[in-house]
Every structure is written in C-alpha cells, then in structure tokens.
Amino acid sequence: xxxxxxxxLLHWPIQRLVGGIVAxxxxxxxxxLSTERALLVETIEMSWMTPPIGDAEAAAAKTGDLPRLxxxxxxxxxxxxSTGHTLYTDDYSLQNVCRSIGHPFEAVSNxxxxxxxxxxxxxxxxxATSEANSNExxxxxxxxxxMKIKRKRN
Ligand SMILES: [Zn+2]
Numbered sequence: 001x002x003x004x005x006x007x008x009l010l011h012w013p014i015q016r017l018v019g020g021i022v023a024x025x026x027x028x029x030x031x032x033l034s035t036e037r038a039l040l041v042e043t044i045e046m047s048w049m050t051p052p053i054g055d056a057e058a059a060a061a062k063t064g065d066l067p068r069l070x071x072x073x074x075x076x077x078x079x080x081x082s083t084g085h086t087l088y089t090d091d092y093s094l095q096n097v098c099r100s101i102g103h104p105f106e107a108v109s110n111x112x113x114x115x116x117x118x119x120x121x122x123x124x125x126x127x128a129t130s131e132a133n134s135n136e137x138x139x140x141x142x143x144x145x146x147m148k149i150k151r152k153r154n
Contacts, residue, residue, distance in 0.1 A: 001047065003080040005089040006030055006072065007108040009041055021047045021083055023075035051078035056097075063100045064119035064132050065093035080105075121147040 004012075004020040006029050027048070031038040056077040060066040069077070069091075077094055080087035086104040089095060098105040119132040125145030132149050140147050 001083070001085050002106075003076065003083060003085050003087045005076045005087070005091060005094065005108065006033070007090050008088050010034060010037055011109055014040055014044060017041065017046060018044050019046065021049060021079050021085060023072065023079055024048050024050050025072045025075050029072050049075075049079055049082075051075055051082050053078045055081050059101050060093070060097045061133075063097050065097050067132075068093040069097075118152040119149055120152045122150045123147045 002008075002020050004017065004022055004026075006026050008020070009017065009022065009026060009030050010033055027038060027041070030041060053071075053074040056074045057066060059081070060069055060074070060077065073091060073094060076089065077087070077097060080098070080103060081101075086106055087094065087098055088106050088108050090108045095105050095107075097103075121130045121132045121138060123129070123140035123143060123145050124147070125140060126143040128140055128142050128147075129152075130147065137146050137148050139145070
C-alpha cells in the first residue's frame with residue numbers, strides 16, 4: 001500500500017489511488033485545489049488516517065527540513081513512518097527526510113532527487129555558518145551582518 005501525498009491525489013489516475021494511505025487533512029487540502037477531484041477521491045476505498053506527528057517532526061528537525069514542511073506534509077510523513085510503506089511525493093524536503101532515515105520513497109511525477117542536503121544559516125558578510133533551526137534569517141553574532149538560509153555545501 002503506497003503512502004500518497006496530495007500531488008498523487010491530484011494527478012494520478014483514480015484507479016491507482018485505491019488502497020492508498022492518506023491523512024484526513026489531505027482531503028481538505030485537495031478540496032481547496034480541486035473540488036471535483038476531492039469528490040471523486042471520496043468515492044474510492046482508501047485508508048484515511050490521522051497519525052501522531054512526533055516522530056516525523058523529530059526526523060525533519062534533524063535534517064533542517066522542518067520549517068519547510070506544512071502540518072499536512074508532516075501527517076503524510078507520519079503515515080509513511082508509522083506504516084513503513086513507501087512514500088510517494090515530489091516534495092524535495094519530504095524526500096530528503098526519508099533518505100536521511102532510510103525510508104523508501106518514490107516520486108509522484110518529477111524525477112526523484114538523488115542528492116542529500118542539509119540547510120544552514122550562512123553570514124553574507126564573514127561567511128560564518130550555524131545550524132538553521134527555523135525558517136528565519138538572523139543576525140550574525142560575529143560581524144552583525146544578515147545570515148541567510150542556504151543549502152549546506154558538502
Ligand atoms: Zn558574519
């Protein structure tokens with residue numbers, strides 16, 4: 001049984017969605033994107049869940065992707081972690097978290113990313129770096145310039 005993100009609900013042929021694992025919050029998200037599609041999805045047999053998101057949050061915090069994930073994203077990730085099934089998503093942050101913990105994932109439509117990355121804060125003045133724990137830029141403690149969120153260089 002595949003764990004599906006909202007892009008799959010929106011784009012996959014309806015028969016392919018049967019038996020998929022989805023979060024209740026995704027139905028509300030889908031309704032906003034396409035009412036017709038949401039009505040159609042409601043007619044088929046799927047596993048609707050409202051998973052606790054603690055483990056998903058912890059895994060996303062470790063890679064620095066947490067600020068990039070919505071509450072719905074976290075429930076999708078939690079569905080994958082709690083069931084152990086493959087996550088279908090085009091969201092690079094979700095793919096990144098899966099890769100970091102060795103959880104299987106596949107792309108919905110785009111090519112899956114093969115690169116592991118982490119986020120960091122980097123000073124535009126002195127180039128000092130620190131861990132990115134939130135999505136906000138902050139002031140450099142060394143030189144007072146702005147630190148911006150960047151992909152960590154390997
Ligand atoms: Zn600096």
